[in-house]
Amino acid sequence: MGAVALEVGCGRGELARHLAATGYRVDAVDYSPAAIAAAREETPATNSDGVGQIGTGTGTGTGTEAVADDSVVTYVHLDIERDALTALPHPAYDLITFRLSYAFVQDRTRVLHRLRERLRPGGALCVITPVADAVPPGKRGIALDEEEIALLAAGWDTAERHDADGLALLVLRGPLRTPVAYGNRGEPAPHALTGAGAVVTDEAGRVLLGRSVRGLWELPGGKNAGGESFVRAAVRELEEETGLRAEAADARLVAIVMDEVHGIPRVTAAVRIAAHSGTPVVREPELIQRWEWHEATDLQVLAGGLFVPSAHVLETVWPGSLPGLPPAHRHLVVEATPS
Template identity: 45%
Template sequence: MRYTRTAWSEHYNSGRGFRRLGEEEKRLIAEHATAAPNGGRALDIGCGTGELSVYLTSLGYTVDGVDFAEGALERARAEHAEVEGVRWLSLDVENGDLADLAEDGYVLIVLRLSIAFIRDRTRVLRALAARLREGGALVIITPIVENTPEERRHIALDESELAALTDGFEHAERFDAKGLAVLLLRGPAGSFSVQEKGRPEPQAVFGAAVVVTDAFGRVLLGRSTWGMWELPGGRIETDETAPAAAVRELNEETGLTACVDDAHVITVLHDDRLDVRRVTAVVRVSRWAGELALPEPHHFVRWEFHDLNTLAILGKIFAPSAQALTAVWPGVLAGLPPVHSYPCSTTVPPVPGEPVEASGCASEWRAS
């Protein structure tokens, strides 16, 4: 479910709010978050009417309270006009420019009751974590599905979604605050690890890995039920071409649509997984339409667009997807095991929407 700035402002203008800040939440933040000597700066994402921002000032923080609903910020400014040490900012942290945030970073960043409303959660968390000062902490407070009535579960996360939030951080702790999950994250590891799923069916398997980018050049990856990130894709069926398979799998897994004429085989990768020859056609889809959906929840728990410069700190990535990403953007993931590659195009679209002219396969080369 997607929410607009107008809808959120109407929510607050009508006098509504969200669950009040609980004593257990306050205790956990005070005990486990980074201390704030001499007015360390904190960032409150989705601050609403400002209750948490004001509490953080009582702990010694100077606070940036951020929300994209002007109705929320109007109430925050009015209800806490006497409070010093808070700067109220109107900002969409998922799609907006973060230039207005503090240049010298934050010792504490908190997202309370807001993470479920962010689509590209992992990307946003990586962008925010990059603004933590050394030793700083990122705190996420969210309802969880098992404690939430069915009609309100769109505001909550399940266990697999919680696990995805912690992936890639050096230190992660989880606490309970009256049914809310409180995640304390520190120290992005700055690395990724390639994952395997198990033994494919012998003797050989031929599949397509689909590379799709958005208007900002971010690449689409899905968080699978295996607990790792993957490109859209799957097996190529009998009498089906790789571009046709790519278009079909893209639609089946994400809900996005594309034409076969806009699907271009960049290269064919070949490696061995146990006793199975694994062959992957890397297909670049240069044009697509539609809205991201989750038509196969038994295979994927969510889809997100990721910045290329954050792939190397993303955490677990399915091995063929990692190889495909490197085939399209050489060097984006370093240190992968060798794989045979058979380039099938002389050019790769440098920006979304620029088509590729396919040519005959070139000679084999081995990635290092």
Template identity: 55%
Template sequence: MTYTARDQWDQHYSDGKGFRQLGERERELLAEHTPLPDGGGRALDVGCGIGELAAHLARLGYTVDAGDFADSAIARAREEHANVEGVRWLHLDIEHDDLAPLYEEGYDLIVMRLMYPFLRDRGRVVHGLGERLRDGGALVVITPVAETMPEERRGIALDEDEIGLVCAGWETMKRLDADGLAFLVLRGPCHTDTRAVEKRATTGHALTGALAIVTDDTGRVLLGRSRCGSR
């Protein structure tokens, strides 16, 4: 299942579907590697779906902003977690919407669970989120890996090269296993000189090239030479 349009996602959630439930190992790793800061913390759940992770973080003591671009996802999250305090549900497209609703003073924890492979312009999004981390904060990316996915579901997973690009440009990174999911904990300066490999058309990238000119002592320019020595 690889959706490319918002209406497909709306239909997905309207049909009562969701994603893999938050596992016990994921809960353990979150508690171990992103403990609640003294005095409380603020978290952002990007692509929150029906809100299971956001509700879990709120129960841990975080004040949570949880956003998704599917209307039906946010509607279900509000209904299914109506008794959970400390969550602000946002109808928000992290790639295309004005991000003014996000908390100006930043976040101690930003989580992207089971949604990173669906981004079109991954590098720009991750860079922007990294800039919203408070000192000592962490970006956690939880994702399926390609080697454990059947070919027809490859679109929802990352291969090793893609995971390497996610982790590049950070001061520290930890890669952990959460029952077959890659659990990436990224801290420090956000991506400044890296861009992730895209699966689909992006919103636009600059291309950089390199050129070398070879001349001899008289200034003649070498246009090309075969192995046989002809020019």
């Protein structure tokens, strides 16, 4: 088999057809049925003998069109965040591309982990994205800022960057599984350092983490209000930070973790929330840039750093998932069950 490429967010298929014309077999996916339909209409339908042919694709859509020589574009209606990647026509790729689509992926870190597992040895993942400084303030959602670009490039053996006309082109090769770094957000103001970390999972068992403005991943949670229990603090902070709603009856205190930061004792309650409703949104942008669902198996190689109290809470729920944590005293209250 020759070189195989995957384009994520193919739109009307311009890049997919260009890659096919250069010799790739191309799987072009998009979450929009209208985009896939338009791409198929604009792709000449010929086989390698020049005979018109439309075959059957895979995933939630159908349609295969040959474009030049023996190069073929297969258009597939697929939501790269929510649909199973087993729906992709090929198990591995020499090239994976995001053209102006990466910023629209909500759980981009998890998606990147899964896609880079499908790169053939020597393969490359390419992202073409607008840069935040080059777009109007009202269009920030279509672009990546420098911190996001640096996070995207982390965890690769080589990361090349080229800039032109407000766009950044990143060529990433050699995915690495480097241990996650642990960090703090700076010296706290003097106060009683007590708070709760809320462990919330989606229907697939993925845990919710926020990317903080201080450059670390962390759980929803925060300090107790006066006279407030750890459980109620976790439920309240979850809604205030993410918009997710939970009842105190569906939350339980799993453990108390004690460590110290800058010489000040710190107490963090690990609270497991078993049921919730809603969709996570950024409600405190001065603290959190975005929320993403993460696989528990990715935590120990999470690029971008993990807030230490959150790491201790996660280790309580998934023992052994985060080796090398800074020292702490952990006092179990109930058995953690991450299901």
